[in-house]
Amino acid sequence: MLLWSPLLIWADTRIPVLQVEWKRIATLRLGYEEGSAYIRLKTLFLTHTWAPGSKPAGRRRQKKKRSAHRPRKKAAGWPKKIMRVIKSFTVIRLELSLDTSDPVMNAQLFPLNFFPYPDGKWIHINFLEENYLLLHIRNTAGRMLRAWFSG
Numbered sequence: 001m002l003l004w005s006p007l008l009i010w011a012d013t014r015i016p017v018l019q020v021e022w023k024r025i026a027t028l029r030l031g032y033e034e035g036s037a038y039i040r041l042k043t044l045f046l047t048h049t050w051a052p053g054s055k056p057a058g059r060r061r062q063k064k065k066r067s068a069h070r071p072r073k074k075a076a077g078w079p080k081k082i083m084r085v086i087k088s089f090t091v092i093r094l095e096l097s098l099d100t101s102d103p104v105m106n107a108q109l110f111p112l113n114f115f116p117y118p119d120g121k122w123i124h125i126n127f128l129e130e131n132y133l134l135l136h137i138r139n140t141a142g143r144m145l146r147a148w149f150s151g
């Protein structure tokens with residue numbers, strides 16, 4: 001059942017927030033409000049908020065010393081696997097508003113406003129110094145596992 005539960009990722013730069021939601025299981029939200037950043041985790045029975053600048057009270061843990069001669073693993077297939085997992089995501093909504101602060105470059109990019117994009121996706125080149133990105137993507141754990149292990 002967990003393999004088919006949707007994983008949704010929202011990123012919005014107008015209100016600085018990045019949210020990762022595993023439907024009906026957990027939500028992780030990274031945001032910035034009133035001059036401070038926060039990380040909020042909500043699960044079925046737990047809600048917790050952290051401020052990255054604050055340090056938790058308590059004693060320090062000592063780091064374990066690692067041996068100097070540790071065999072290294074080769075990363076031969078990692079980039080391909082990561083790209084397959086990224087390609088398994090579905091873009092639900094994409095909005096990109098861009099002003100390059102260069103009128104000539106904006107004029108050259110302006111025809112992109114009239115390019116026919118699929119539903120829920122558009123690029124807006126403007127001369128109003130308005131820059132933002134709104135991204136909403138979706139996947140399931142099953143699709144990511146299949147992409148990772150497929151050859």
